[in-house]
Amino acid sequence: MNVTHLECALCGLEHKAQSLHNLCTKCGKPLLVRYDLARAAKELKKESLTSRRADLWRYREVLPVADDANIVSLGEGWTPLLHAAQLGRRMEMNRLYIKDESLNPTQSFKARGMATAVSMAKELGVRKLAVPSAGNAAGALAAYAARAGMEAFIFMPRDTPRANVVECERTGAHVTLMDGLITDCGAEVGRRKDAEAWFDVSTLKEPYRVEGKKTLGYELAEQLNWELPDVIIYPTGGGTGLIGMWKAFDEMEQMGWIGPQRPRMVTVQASGCAPIVTALAEGKRFADEFPNAHTAASGLRVPRAIGDFLIIDAIKASGGTAVAVSDEELIAAVTEIGAAEGVFCAPEGAACLPALRKLIADGKVQRDERVVLFNTGSGIKYLEAFS
Numbered sequence: 073m074n075v076t077h078l079e080c081a082l083c084g085l086e087h088k089a090q091s092l093h094n095l096c097t098k099c100g101k102p103l104l105v106r107y108d109l110a111r112a113a114k115e116l117k118k119e120s121l122t123s124r125r126a127d128l129w130r131y132r133e134v135l136p137v138a139d140d141a142n143i144v145s146l147g148e149g150w151t152p153l154l155h156a157a158q159l160g161r162r163m164e165m166n167r168l169y170i171k172d173e174s175l176n177p178t179q180s181f182k183a184r185g186m187a188t189a190v191s192m193a194k195e196l197g198v199r200k201l202a203v204p205s206a207g208n209a210a211g212a213l214a215a216y217a218a219r220a221g222m223e224a225f226i227f228m229p230r231d232t233p234r235a236n237v238v239e240c241e242r243t244g245a246h247v248t249l250m251d252g253l254i255t256d257c258g259a260e261v262g263r264r265k266d267a268e269a270w271f272d273v274s275t276l277k278e279p280y281r282v283e284g285k286k287t288l289g290y291e292l293a294e295q296l297n298w299e300l301p302d303v304i305i306y307p308t309g310g311g312t313g314l315i316g317m318w319k320a321f322d323e324m325e326q327m328g329w330i331g332p333q334r335p336r337m338v339t340v341q342a343s344g345c346a347p348i349v350t351a352l353a354e355g356k357r358f359a360d361e362f363p364n365a366h367t368a369a370s371g372l373r374v375p376r377a378i379g380d381f382l383i384i385d386a387i388k389a390s391g392g393t394a395v396a397v398s399d400e401e402l403i404a405a406v407t408e409i410g411a412a413e414g415v416f417c418a419p420e421g422a423a424c425l426p427a428l429r430k431l432i433a434d435g436k437v438q439r440d441e442r443v444v445l446f447n448t449g450s451g452i453k454y455l456e457a458f459s
């Protein structure tokens with residue numbers, strides 16, 4: 073195993089590897105996993121990848137599990153990067169791509185993070201896992217916990233799409249629906265976890281979900297033959313995927329796989345819940361809680377993100393930006409992408425398209441640039457949104 077330690081993303085305090093952690097013991101911010109990358113690079117070579125398993129564990133040396141026996145897998149990752157030719161024609165762009173995460177187990181990119189988090193929980197002897205979720209993370213946790221033989225305790229807003237609730241129940245989780253938002257669900261987990269002996273796997277409140285999500289960055293580089301795109305457009309709630317990709321790019325550079333160039337990272341949020349867009353516009357590194365959060369893109373209904381500063385740092389360092397789109401725009405985009413490319417997107421993923429239109433109109437993206445839209449989940453989970 074190549075993990076050396078965990079490091080607080082804000083104050084830098086080191087925490088011991090291979091023991092249970094939630095947030096930094098000094099400042100309460102997220103911990104990130106650090107590796108001996110020189111050592112990892114000896115085994116993990118670009119050329120060696122061609123013969124490896126077609127899931128995220130192909131990047132084994134930069135993933136945290138020590139013992140292979142603890143890997144809990146349902147075949148997550150290694151999803152297609154689709155050239156969107158017809159949609160591109162409509163946009164007058166010939167280098168437009170969709171990274172289609174709806175092909176993951178439980179039909180969303182949340183499978184990546186839960187695969188690594190549950191594997192590490194297994195390795196560290198955890199029996200009971202708890203999570204507040206907008207829906208897709210819950211479905212993923214329920215499935216991986218079942219696969220690992222662990223118990224999952226799930227807290228979701230009462231108006232979470234029904235598919236997410238049913239899938240959790242059918243995969244054996246204990247489901248509690250709450251009046252309120254994901255932040256209220258998170259507070260409930262926080263209140264009860266010690267008494268119930270639950271390990272809290274909330275977004276960025278444990279260090280390993282982001283490790284699974286970072287493989288999005290590794291895959292993108294590998295699928296584009298180690299030349300990163302010009303622009304990444306990513307629907308952002310808690311921001312794990314964006315933070316993870318940014319981390320992956322640094323790791324790959326340290327291993328000598330890529331140079332210093334980075335894609336411009338663009339956060340897309342719904343206009344009914346856009347804390348990162350607001351913070352960026354106001355020049356803040358830490359976002360205020362977004363009042364009266366509402367959107368049909370339930371995964372974007374995250375009024376406060378503990379990793380806000382990491383999202384904002386990555387956007388700024390990359391020369392990117394943050395864009396808000398309306399629910400009308402993102403729901404219409406589900407049909408537009410579906411009809412043009414045959415990908416039935418989650419509303420969150422579809423939001424990337426109206427965001428791209430705004431970026432082009434504002435001169436922030438050029439039509440000849442290589443742009444990747446992240447479809448983070450499947451529209452099949454959101455039937456209520458299309459009625």
Ligand SMILES: Cc1ncc(COP(=O)(O)O)c(C=O)c1O
Pocket residue numbers: 180182206207208209275307308309310311312313314370371372418420421448449450
């Ligand atoms: C389909 C989908 N897209 C995007 C997001 C936002 O993801 P993140 O919290 O990693 O920013 C979520 C979160 O629930 C989601 O379910």
Ligand SMILES: [Zn+2]
Pocket residue numbers: 080081082083084085096097098099100101
């Ligand atoms: Zn700290």
